[in-house]
Amino acid sequence: MKTIALYNNKGGVGKTTTAINVANELAEIGRVLVIDFDGQANSSRFFAEPKAGLDMALIHADYSPVSAVSSTRYPNIDILTSTPALNLITAQFVRLSEEEQTANIRKVLEVDGSYDFVILDMPPAFNALTTKVITLCDSVFVPIELGTFAIQGMPTVTNALADSNAKFGGCIVNKFDKENPADTELLALLSDLLGNKVLRTTVPFSRVIKNSFSFRLTAKEYMKWTAAAQAYEDLTKEILERTE
Ligand SMILES: Nc1ncnc2c1ncn2[C@@H]1O[C@H](COP(=O)(O)OP(=O)(O)O)[C@@H](O)[C@H]1O
């Protein structure tokens, strides 16, 4: 089982979109569980009707997260949904001992142990819970939307990953506009900053990706033949290469 997190303390950068489309690629080669760690429940609603349970499982040792797992219309993808209740448990979570925190998160990540891949759609937050979760993953990828401030903010993200001993798989440049010279320049700046921690594959800014999400389709279901939909194939290969 490989546990892969999509994480950034910024919202709107494509964590959820990436989680869904990468899960769709991984479903070609194995069984996938998407865990929605975001109380906004966007990936939950994409796949199923959100059910409570993840919040309780994270704070109570004997509460099983299985009740919050739903099958989806994708035969190889299940979703462990979140609800807004997840936003309210951080204070209770931090009162647990280190061991209890670790055990509760592991119980969630391993649910029933039958998945080949577990994809974590993380919330835009740095806190005790999110930090602990990413520490227990096999790799953490940070989707970003290029911009001067996003690049200036990257050391904060990478330092937070390093401080928590998380395994930083790399930075995914999302919404890349290759026609825009500013984007090319910003990508070069980011590469100077992070070296080979910038994934070779960029995901284009694309109406196909935006619209597919609105229609609750993966980019491939919506327009399989487009470069935007195909980008997730290359991205997923690279994510796997970078996950031990
Ligand atoms: N490559 C892309 N091209 C165009 N729109 C995108 C792309 N990736 C994400 N979006 C859009 O950007 C918005 C935020 O994406 P989302 O995945 O919800 O971000 P996050 O989970 O980081 O908050 C959504 O409306 C989504 O459809």
Ligand SMILES: [Mg+2]
């Ligand atoms: Mg999201």
